[in-house]
Amino acid sequence: MIRMKNKPLIGIAFIIITFVFSACTNNDYIPKPRGYFRIALPEKKYRLLDSIYPYSFEYPQYAVIEADPNRYAERNWINLQFPKYKGTLHLSYKAVTSDSILFQYFEDSRSFANKHIAKANDIEPIIIHNDAHAVYGLIYDITGTGVASTYQFCVTDSVHHFMRGALYFNFLPNNDSLLPVIDFIKKDIDHLIKTLQWKSLPQLGKKAVTSSKKS
Numbered sequence: 001m002i003r004m005k006n007k008p009l010i011g012i013a014f015i016i017i018t019f020v021f022s023a024c025t026n027n028d029y030i031p032k033p034r035g036y037f038r039i040a041l042p043e044k045k046y047r048l049l050d051s052i053y054p055y056s057f058e059y060p061q062y063a064v065i066e067a068d069p070n071r072y073a074e075r076n077w078i079n080l081q082f083p084k085y086k087g088t089l090h091l092s093y094k095a096v097t098s099d100s101i102l103f104q105y106f107e108d109s110r111s112f113a114n115k116h117i118a119k120a121n122d123i124e125p126i127i128i129h130n131d132a133h134a135v136y137g138l139i140y141d142i143t144g145t146g147v148a149s150t151y152q153f154c155v156t157d158s159v160h161h162f163m164r165g166a167l168y169f170n171f172l173p174n175n176d177s178l179l180p181v182i183d184f185i186k187k188d189i190d191h192l193i194k195t196l197q198w199k200s201l202p203q204l205g206k207k208a209v210t211s212s213k214k215s
Helices: 007-024 099-113 177-195 203-207
Strands: 044-047 055-060 064-067 077-084 085-096 121-128 135-143 149-155 163-170
Touching: 044 177, 055 177, 077 135, 085 177, 099 135, 099 163, 121 177, 135 177, 149 177, 163 177
Parallel strands: none
Antiparallel strands: 044 055, 064 077, 077 085, 085 163, 121 135, 135 149, 149 163
16 A cells, blocks of 8 residues: 655645546536547539430439349339449339329329338428429428438329338438538438429330449
């Protein structure tokens, strides 16, 4: 055991220990909120997807278009990849053959969005109405920390074409830290919908392009 012979030093040490203990047990202590790393976001520049798919739209230059590799994927289904952020916008296309089929497509889209209700704080439907390009439908803006897909949409020309999109990230969702990226990509999806145009039906029988690499 080490004995302290200097009594003034003992008194100072006692005061310091008492102060630290009282500070730690103070009920008014408020911990600092959790911080997140700042995410650098690129400048928004767009390019046109105008291949032999039955649709065209503008998408960001920092994204990559690939054919959907899922074994159940259908013709003209593609993925818009955001490699830097490990995000994917899944785009599925369907030809419309009747009003009842179109109704079912919209019901399926609504069901897919509602699957996230358990972890969502809110699901806000946003109406899409673009007479210039004959694009009509809904956006589902889904908020919540643990929600797997935060932005989905379904659009049609009401006669021949239907498209559904759903944004996912390839890791365990923490949408508080992802919020800047989510908001950033939402603007890209809004731009995609705004510039979306349908093509004539004869092009549906042609072979689709399989991929589009970044320049």
